[in-house]
Amino acid sequence: MGGGAKATLIREDGLRHDGRRPEELRPIRMQVGVLANASGSAIVEYGKTRVLAAVYGPREPYQRFMVLPDRAILRVRYHMAPFSTSERKSPAPSRREIELSKVIREALEDVVLLSEYPRTAIDVYVEVLQADGGTRVAGVTAASLALADAGVPMKALVAGVAVGKVGGVLVLDVDELEDSHGEADMPVAAAPDIGLVTMFQLNGVLSEDELDRGLSMALTAIEKIVSIEKEALKRKFEAIGEEV
Amino acid sequence: MSGELHGVIVAPGERLDQRVEAKAPYIAEVNGVKVATTVGIVSQREGKSVFIPLKGVYVPEPGHVVIGLVESIGVSSWGVDINSPYQAVLAAQDFLGRPFNPAVDDLSRFLKVGDYVKAKVAAFDKTRSPLLSVQGEGLGRIISGVIVEVPPAKIPRVIGKRRSMVEAIEAKTGCSVFPAVNGRVHIDCPSRELEVIAVLAVKLIDREAHRVGLTEKVIRFIEDERRARGV
Numbered sequence: 001m002g003g004g005a006k007a008t009l010i011r012e013d014g015l016r017h018d019g020r021r022p023e024e025l026r027p028i029r030m031q032v033g034v035l036a037n038a039s040g041s042a043i044v045e046y047g048k049t050r051v052l053a054a055v056y057g058p059r060e061p062y063q064r065f066m067v068l069p070d071r072a073i074l075r076v077r078y079h080m081a082p083f084s085t086s087e088r089k090s091p092a093p094s095r096r097e098i099e100l101s102k103v104i105r106e107a108l109e110d111v112v113l114l115s116e117y118p119r120t121a122i123d124v125y126v127e128v129l130q131a132d133g134g135t136r137v138a139g140v141t142a143a144s145l146a147l148a149d150a151g152v153p154m155k156a157l158v159a160g161v162a163v164g165k166v167g168g169v170l171v172l173d174v175d176e177l178e179d180s181h182g183e184a185d186m187p188v189a190a191a192p193d194i195g196l197v198t199m200f201q202l203n204g205v206l207s208e209d210e211l212d213r214g215l216s217m218a219l220t221a222i223e224k225i226v227s228i229e230k231e232a233l234k235r236k237f238e239a240i241g242e243e244v
Numbered sequence: 245m246s247g248e249l250h251g252v253i254v255a256p257g258e259r260l261d262q263r264v265e266a267k268a269p270y271i272a273e274v275n276g277v278k279v280a281t282t283v284g285i286v287s288q289r290e291g292k293s294v295f296i297p298l299k300g301v302y303v304p305e306p307g308h309v310v311i312g313l314v315e316s317i318g319v320s321s322w323g324v325d326i327n328s329p330y331q332a333v334l335a336a337q338d339f340l341g342r343p344f345n346p347a348v349d350d351l352s353r354f355l356k357v358g359d360y361v362k363a364k365v366a367a368f369d370k371t372r373s374p375l376l377s378v379q380g381e382g383l384g385r386i387i388s389g390v391i392v393e394v395p396p397a398k399i400p401r402v403i404g405k406r407r408s409m410v411e412a413i414e415a416k417t418g419c420s421v422f423p424a425v426n427g428r429v430h431i432d433c434p435s436r437e438l439e440v441i442a443v444l445a446v447k448l449i450d451r452e453a454h455r456v457g458l459t460e461k462v463i464r465f466i467e468d469e470r471r472a473r474g475v
Contacts, residue, residue: 058301113269153281153282193259230258
């Protein structure tokens with residue numbers, strides 16, 4: 001967090017280091033049904049961040065002691081591939097990955113109709129293939145899309161985005177450089193269709209006003225991302241006829 | 245595009261008209277608003293708006309006739325995969341239709357792992373494993389033909405309106421086609437060539453389940469294939 005970084009993160013013309021306006025998202029790309037062996041899968045890209053999600057289940061878990069009599073358990077594994085970063089990342093689950101698995105699970109639990117499948121488990125694997133900031137929020141988006149692709153009933157689609165503060169300016173969809181040199185990072189996930197915020201974290205310091213503005217920026221962006229999710233889902237089913 | 249869609253595709257969370265009908269859990273009521281919970285199509289049928297899921301998980305119900313795959317052999321029962329989150333149980337006493345003594349009867353003599361059985365769901369309520377029964381006409385071990393898997397949500401399309409699709413495939417191929425609600429279709433044909441055509445026809449239905457004019461397309465497909473293959 002240095003004053004020296006500010007000059008490079010926000011240019012003199014007010015644009016960010018990669019030429020984006022402060023409230024601009026990176027190019028977002030989504031594809032559904034990318035893995036044949038999974039019940040549902042999706043790949044999501046926020047700029048250079050690329051995340052793959054695969055859903056298996058609902059199914060009876062091998063560890064029978066885990067089952068709950070009244071609902072399914074949602075198990076999420078967030079993992080960064082060893083090649084996802086510029087320096088090799090150990091494939092062993094780190095403290096951060098264990099925490100993010102929990103955070104992503106909690107961001108999805110409120111929308112998935114778990115009570116429909118008591119005594120079962122739904123496994124969600126979130127694999128970061130390429131990391132350039134915002135991997136947890138891209139992970140939430142990919143996981144939500146993969147759950148929908150698997151036919152797991154859910155009240156709404158969830159998407160995430162991170163708002164940051166760099167050089168005193170609130171910026172949307174922070175990348176790795178802005179995340180590591182910025183003053184604050186605020187990942188948010190929500191289900192705009194039902195007006196529910198499912199994840200809200202803040203690393204760093206924001207004033208009350210900045211927090212309000214940041215949250216509003218995030219929620220506006222999430223609406224856009226959810227509409228891209230819906231397009232990706234519908235595209236899969238609309239395109240099926242063309243393959244024949 | 246090979247045919248127009250049956251209706252409008254909707255994604256989870258999208259608001260639906262209050263009059264749209266669907267079975268649980270494909271529709272949920274959130275804050276007094278009806279929303280779709282899976283990807284599906286809202287279609288008009290006989291003056292009514294219905295939600296047809298395109299993806300879904302098979303949950304057994306008592307009375308359903310399913311095709312199960314024997315996965316394990318226990319002391320007095322078989323563990324049967326019925327393409328559902330819950331593994332079903334087929335009791336030896338039910339399968340044999342007589343009292344069963346584990347000291348005398350070896351279950352693997354009757355059903356081996358990998359065998360398919362056509363069975364009825366006798367009992368299930370989500371708190372215990374589904375119980376299967378083969379007591380009934382046409383139920384029991386499947387001894388000939390092939391099994392094709394399609395998503396359970398697409399089985400109504402394989403059956404067709406008033407069995408029109410099944411009857412069309414049977415008439416055009418001479419095969420017997422039995423689509424089970426759990427997403428497995430049993431096809432039994434007089435020859436290997438016809439079997440291949442019937443399997444391809446079912447896969448075509450799987451790919452194009454949500455498009456109109458499918459029965460005609462399947463009939464054309466079978467006729468073209470028979471001509472091309474000379475059967």
